[in-house]
Amino acid sequence: MLILGILAIPLATTLLAAGVSWRPWIGWATAVSSTAVLGLGIWLCVTTLSGSQWALNHSLRADSLSAFMVVVIATVSLLATLFTPRTMRQEMESGITTARYARHYVILMQVFITCMLLAVLTANLGVLWVSIEATTIATTFLVSHRRTDGAFEASWKYVILCSIGIALAFLGTVLIYYAELHATGSVHSSSLDWTSVMAVAHHLDPNVTRLAFALLVVGYGTKVGLVPMHSWLPDAHSQAPAPVSALMSGVLLTVAFYGLLRFRAVAVAALGPTFPRTLLVVVGIASLVLATVMLIAQRDLKRMLAYSSIEHMGLLALGAAAGTPLAIAAVLLHILGHGITKAVLFLSAGEIYYLEGTTEMAKFSGLLARRPALAGIFGFALVSLVAFPPFSLFVSELTMARAEVDAGLWWAVAISLVCLSVIFAALTRHGRQMLMGTASTTDAAPSTLAPSMAIPLVTALVACAALGVLSWPLQSLLAHAAQVVMP
Amino acid sequence: MSATTTTLYGVAATLVQVVLLGLGGPLLVGVMAKVKARAEGRVGAPVVQPLRDLRKLLTKERLHARHASVVLPLAPMVILASTVVAGAISPLVSTHPLLGSSADILVIVYLLLTGSAAAALAGLDAGTAFGGMGSSRAMTIGALAEPALLVAVIALSIQSGTSNLPSIMSSTLTHPDWVFGPSRLLALGALLIVVIAETGRIPVDNPATHLELTMVHEAMILEYAGPELALFSLGEAMRLGLLFSLVANLFLPWGIMTDHTLLSLLLGTVALVAKTLLVALGVALIEVRSAKLRLFRLPELLAGGFVLSVLAVVTGLVTR
Amino acid sequence: MNSTYIAALELAAGAVLVSAVMTLWRRSVRSIVSMLSLQGMALSVVAIVLALHEHEGALFVTGCLVFVVKGLVVPGLLRRVSRLDPRSRESRPLVNVPASLVFAAVLIVLSYVVSSRITGLSPSDATHLVPVGIATVLVGYFMLVTRRRAVSKIVGLILVDNGIALVTFLLTSGVPLIVELGSSLDVLLVVVVLQFLMVSMRHHSDTDRLTEMKGLRD
Secondary structure (H helix, E strand, O other), X not given: OHHHHHHXXXXXXXXXXXXXXXXXXXXXXXXXXXXHHHHHHHHHHHHHOOOOEEEOOOOEEXXXXXXXXHHHHHHHHHHHHHOHHHHHHHHHHOOOOOHHHHHHHHHHHHHHHHHHHHHXXXXXXXXXXXXXXXXXXXXXXXXXXXXXXXXXXXXXXXXXXXXXXXXXXXXXXXXXXXXXXXXXXXXXXXXXXXXXHHHHHHHOOHHHHHHHHHHHHHHHHHHHOOOOOOOHHHHHHHHOOHHHHHHHHHXXXXXXXXXXXXXXXXXXXXXXXXXXHHHHHHHHHHHHHHHHHHHHOOOEHHHHHHHHHHHHHHHHHHHXXXXXXXXXXXXXXXXXXXXXXXXXXXXXXXXXXXXXXXXXXXXXXXXXXXXXXXXXXXXXXXXXXXXXXXXXXXXXXXXXXXXXXXXXXXXXXXXXXXXXXXXXXXXXXXXXXXXXXXXXXXXXXXXXXXXXXXXXXXXXXXXXXXXXXXXXXXXXXHHXXXXXXXX | OOXXXXXXXXXXXXXXXXXXXXXXXXXXXXXXXXXHXXXXXXXXXXXXXXXXXXXXXXXXXXXXXXXXXXXXXHHHHHHHHHHHHHHHHOOOOEOOOXXXXXXXXXXXXXXXXXXXXXXXXXXXXXXXHHHHHHXXXXXXXHHHHHHHHHHHHHHHHHHXXXXXXXXXXXXXXXOHHHHHOHHHHHHHHHHHHHHHHHOOOOOOOOOOOOOOOOOOHHHHOOOOOHHHHHHHHHHHHHHHHHHHHHHHHHXXXXXXXXXXXXXXXXXXXXXXXXXXXXXXXXXXXXXXXXXXOOHHHHHHHHHHXXXXXXHHHHHHXXXX | OHHXXXXXXXXXXXXXXXXXXHHHHOOEHHHHHHHHHHHHHHHHHHHHHHHHHHOOHHHHHHHHHHHHHHHHHHHHHHHHHHHHOOOOEOOOOOOOHHHHHHHHXXXXXXXXXXXXXXXXXXXXXXHHHHHHHXXXXXXXXXXXXXXXXXXXHHHHHHHHHHHHHHHHHHHHOOOOHHHHHHHHHHHHHHHHHHHHHHHHHHHHOOHHHHHOOOOOOO
16 A cells, blocks of 8 residues: 555646646645655655565565665655746746746656656566666656757757667566576566566576676666766756756666666576676776766866766665675665755756856856855755765765675775775865855845755755764664665 | 489480570570560560570681780680589589589589689780779679678578588478578578679679770670670670579579489479579569669678678578 | 478568668668568567467567557658658768678677577577577667667667567567566657657757767767
8 A cells, every 4th residue: 555655646746737737836746745755655664674565466566675765766856846846937937948848847757756666666677677768758858858959969868878778678687587487487477576586596597697687787777877878977967957957866876776786686696796796896986987087177067966976876886796785785875865965966056057057167156155055055065975974975985885895895995985085176176166266246245045945955964964973763774675685 | 223324314414404504594695685675665686686696796707906815815715614614513404413513502603703703804804994994893893792602602501501502402302491491581682682793784784884984794895806705795694594593493493303304304404494584584673673883882782792691691500 | 380380480580680781771761661660560470470389368469569569650650750851861871881781790690609698598499599689689789879860870779679579579478568568668659759859859950960969078
């Protein structure tokens, strides 16, 4: 029931948004819906601690991992939907959007959220693939929402690259299915379900599984934004409206990563830890290094945030490569912390773009003097992003590094620490240039920030810090969720 | 069945094949010209016109270009001889012609290519501009067609497990389902492209043109006259007949003589004529329907043939 | 019966691959799209032949679905797109046609080598044909990488997808119906989405300039 409720709420909101033309209250309704999903998600976390939940004739299934992902999705989508009325008003004022496109935007946003929820709540690994592919279709028009040359180009690139990548993931899924059929010797109705695959995971043919896992890493890796198929990410994230970027960067990437986590468990069971670990370390390090290089000389604010997403996805891949329960728990905490932080950053960057009319970092300086509240929030979020204590990213990165060293990946840790310190320097420099300095324009008085904007963002940052200081409410949940993907 | 009878029928089949090629080759050229003429709404020359041309040419005096060397008179003989040998040993009427055991598919291919090389040398020999141009074009086409040809040959031999042509044909007779398998059909496509290129038909070359910019084969024989031109043309016509009847036999092997009776010899002859006419008809219709490709578009066509033959090999390996 | 089944399966699978190569060979969008249509139909024949042989109702339904979606609807959509486009030729591919055909031949051999590992697990008449599917996938990727026109990219995407579908049918007689439905609909939706994008871009500015992806850079 709980699972059905979580899926039904955004679905109902979608129908509501489809049924009427755009009004600001619909935006608030989507926020209410996200809040409800968040509540049900937390409840689901509590119930799944004592065992998995099933629904709809065993086609939907929730364990602690799914429940945790529901919470992450709901949190970030709450932040994003809270900004929907504001973004739409701003865009309509400046003539980017009409009521018609605002309606499309709300519908697609809800479809997008529903697809992500379905991806984490389905019992079947094939349906997982279908829903992740469906997010591509839903988000394409969100990326091209602003209807500029750049937006069209970004969404074209996004669809083509993600479809190519996800096709590989489908091939990988099919190969896993083939190996499963071969291991069980018969077709049954629950073939390709997570539980039935895991039941025979130790007997899957190694040759087929190896190829399948490689395809899955490249395929889902495209959607995660891992090298080598990352190039859609900076374009899409920089061209989409801010709430969409927040959702894509904050959760879409990690939902795809959730798929990888599940398949990693299958691959480790069938192949032993070495092959999956090598593959994940390679893509993780490659993504990290690429992000570092691109961040040093970045000039665009939103592209900078996008490359930082690639960096964090690389860190997640390294954490998953270590694969101990501790590492996976840290990966999950990192997913939550990164989701919240990135959402705050993209949303405030959207506001900066609206006020300043550009995202080119060289064009604005002295933000702190001119817009203290907005710049303050942005600055703290940036501090959180570079994993400063007390924010939770510090805890999760530290724990991941520890787990990686324990797993014998000290050299990968060494490389990632070098990259992280370079990124730290680069982001600090970019941040200082934007926030500090004298106000170049002659604004009369420092502008204030509307409470409807400030309150959610500040709350999110406080929550992020609280998670870092006291992670106890999550500890048993994270440990439980990590156990799910232990082979 | 005694060894003598076998040899006797082998000799008979070989003789029939050579005579059939010698007379049938020029007739085939005539038939194709007639079919094209009819399809284009013209009456066209009679079918025996190429034979009449040969007879007329043979009575003329021998004339050589001033700077020509011994290659010029020698080349037509090489072409004719190589074609006659290839035609004698190939399984056309019978699967057991004389020396059929040496009719390896590679032997046939390279006998025919010897003829092509001789023709190219002949084109160069007189030292005129057109001859050299024709030779260089013909060699370009030949070089592009050769990979496709060889790979198609490999595809054919994979299925039967041998590269001996008579054995390929008899094993096809015992496995008729091969003929409609994807490997054989793909190889047929590739071979058709190669045959069209090697015999200089549209869309690769237009046998009826004497336009400087486009002619290939006609440019090579520009310096020939009299009996030597007759030999040259006869050799080329026999080559055409041989290639067509080989393609016909590879893909429709039925009717070929496998035992040793007079009836089957007769049947084999009739079947060969019928099948070859079928192929000629097909090629003539392709010619009518298509325009000559520009020279620099030819690699596309021949690369297509190459891919088809690679496909034939892979599907042959896969489905074996 | 059995030899007819094998012959039909081989012929249909062969047609899938040949039509993939033909899309590299031909230049006019019109004939490329008819090749795709042929490929979709051949693919559905593979599914239906397998379904009849193994008495799988679900696969039969999938086969019919594939016929409608990939044989008729998707090519129909592409035809509409190409009618919008006056310059319906792939005029300057990054790799010229002969070279790409030769490269396709290399890819085909490569796929044969690669897939021997997979097919070794359960050798059967159907799994032997898996290299054909892998080769189609590789040809599709090659098309995506080397062709610049927007329509050609969509064609490449469909080739990849058809190849994967072929592998799926041959290896496992089809994944569970729900997944198959999902993946077929996804293809349809992706094509629709791309078509919408192309149309909006044309209203907005020059499609090909945008799809060559020169605008967004670091």
